[in-house]
Amino acid sequence: MNLPLAGFAQIAEGLGHTLRPLLWCSATPSAQVEQQAYETIVGELLERLEQVKKGLDGVYLDLHGAMVTEHLEDGEGELLRRIRSVVGDAMPVVVSLDFHANVSPIMVELSDALTVYRTYPHVDMADTGRRAGALLNHLLAGHTLHAAYRRLPFLIPLTWQCTLTDPMRTLMEAVRSRVGGPIRNLEFVPGFPLADIHDCGPTLLTYADNQDSAEDTADALLALLVSREGEFRERLYTPKEAIAVAAESDPKLGPVVFADTQDNPGAGGHSDTTGILKCLIEHRVPDAVVGVVYDPEVAAAAHRAGTGAPIDVDLGGKSGFPGDTPLRATFLVKALGNGRFRGTGPFYAGCDMQLGPMALLSIDGVRIVVSSRKQQAADQAEFRHLGIEPAEHRILVLKSSVHFRADFEPIAARVLVVESPGPNVADPARLPFRRLRAGVRLRPMGPPFRPPPE
Ligand SMILES: [Zn+2]
Structure with missing residues (x-):
């Protein structure tokens, strides 16, 4: 391993x-x-x-x-x-x-x-x-x-x-x-x-x-x-800006990947925020895949309903993070899985995943991979487990900051880092530090940290 x-x-x-x-x-x-x-x-x-x-x-x-x-x-x-x-x-x-x-x-x-x-x-x-x-x-x-x-x-x-x-x-x-x-x-x-x-x-x-x-x-x-x-620099896109960029991209070049960095579970995110997902539905995006959304209740509901059945659920948004709420909607259960499979990309190579009951849901043109355990979306096997071939889709929304690049950059037309409410704040200058050393710049060329008054 x-x-x-x-x-x-x-x-x-x-x-x-x-x-x-x-x-x-x-x-x-x-x-x-x-x-x-x-x-x-x-x-x-x-x-x-x-x-x-x-x-x-x-x-x-x-x-x-x-x-x-x-x-x-x-x-x-x-x-x-x-x-x-x-x-x-x-x-x-x-x-x-x-x-x-x-x-x-x-x-x-x-x-x-x-x-x-x-x-x-x-x-x-x-x-x-x-x-x-x-x-x-x-x-x-x-x-x-x-x-x-x-x-x-x-x-x-x-x-x-x-x-x-x-x-x-x-x-x-x-x-x-x-x-x-x-x-x-x-x-x-x-x-x-x-x-x-x-x-x-x-x-x-x-x-x-x-x-x-x-x-x-x-x-x-x-x-x-x-x-x-x-x-050092990297542009952050709003979900709306990222959707506009993806619409202009030639589908023959492969998917446009949105890195949902602020919900990266590898950095402490809950892996269930719905900001980008809601924006995709609102803009009637014809073909997108979002994963991996951690929601054991919804995965269980999908397994009870069975493949092909509709389910009325509150998906994601359950950590109570300010600015994020569940998506209440009717989804179609497209596929089910037991969450046991092996990583195939360079990062999770050989790793035996145990993500619990998994489900693929669809709503309009958007498909959502739901798991019962948190795991960073950094391996194509997490999608193939439910029959999704990542390279065949227009937009992939991945709950990861950087690790996904090892397995997904080779198939992507472009990667955009997208900012949607979540705890893994992309710009440290926005964090309410208290205990850091005084004077440290909060990002390259950024403002120096000044400790708050006691
Ligand atoms: Zn690390």
């Missing part, structure tokens, strides 16, 4: 190491991790680590890096502190992180090396695990890595972080090109801009054979990244 742990296991076993697996879990993100969940899972992990620690040479952790809990701003930093309290300071500890990690100084200090995805869409998750394995092996051979850490002075909106396009594409290449000689590993980490914490934002990490090389390279790369701040 395309997961860091899979890549790590492959390289570590190839190098002849014996693995002592402890625990692995994940969730579709939304708001803070509950304190009880954090303490239960971390408690179990530490207990298992305690049991195997005598025979260990090193520790590898497959973490995200932007975890905020009810009681901690830096969930991973605290986890590393507790792991050190079990294994001590001398044990090599290497961590792989997501591209959206908000890396804190504590995370750098308490690990021997951090390595981070370099692609968004994240098609290199397994590769990052392999890199972590190589770094751990380097440490086990007796070498030391000296780290330097820098923060960028601005946040980068999610949709501007895509590494398929500039400036991110060439910035990532520029950073990678500096590896060599005493410089062992370099990471430019764009971060998760929606977290209201002190350490939110992009960081730069350098690892070298000596501290001077690490610091000098960090300074040079930071200057390069800051010098290109003005190149």
Whole structure:
């Protein structure tokens, strides 16, 4: 699978190491991790680590890096502190992180090396695990890595972080090109801009054979990244503007994809807002597909009614997000599915999906893929499961910010990032931050953050 742990296991076993697996879990993100969940899972992990620690040479952790809990701003930093309290300071500890990690100084200090995805869409998750394995092996051979850490002075909106396009594409290449000689590993980490914490934002990490090389390279790369701040941009369309653009597009070139970024469940969205859907119906769009809408009640109603039956339901809009309401209408049930299928695109490659009962509904020219579990619309298999061939439709509305591009850009005539009410606010300058560092620009070339009065 395309997961860091899979890549790590492959390289570590190839190098002849014996693995002592402890625990692995994940969730579709939304708001803070509950304190009880954090303490239960971390408690179990530490207990298992305690049991195997005598025979260990090193520790590898497959973490995200932007975890905020009810009681901690830096969930991973605290986890590393507790792991050190079990294994001590001398044990090599290497961590792989997501591209959206908000890396804190504590995370750098308490690990021997951090390595981070370099692609968004994240098609290199397994590769990052392999890199972590190589770094751990380097440490086990007796070498030391000296780290330097820098923060960028601005946040980068999610949709501007895509590494398929500039400036991110060439910035990532520029950073990678500096590896060599005493410089062992370099990471430019764009971060998760929606977290209201002190350490939110992009960081730069350098690892070298000596501290001077690490610091000098960090300074040079930071200057390069800051010098290109003005190149970040991405237009946001209203649903109406996007429909007008799609109407002008030649159908022979493939579908026009609308990225419903503000409802992206991978970034904490509920995956059920109805803004764009209502606009499609209102404008009598002849052919559009919307997915994946999370609504277990409607999926159950469709399964009760059966294929070919009409159902009167309130679809979506159930999180109570301001400006969004359910769509009350009569839909026709076109197809049903059990939500079990395998990802086929580069991002979800090999991933066994379990989205619960699914249904394809239609209303006028619009078809809606409904699921009983939240999953980012980033793989064509999520549509084919219900008999929809994405390339054959005029408009595809995908609840995703960037990951969909891995599987859908090759079939799309155009991609438009569309703004409709939802919690994954596309422009961080509109977020009511309180705890961020004063002076950080809220987007490239944007206004600096001023903390509200106490
Ligand atoms: Zn990510």
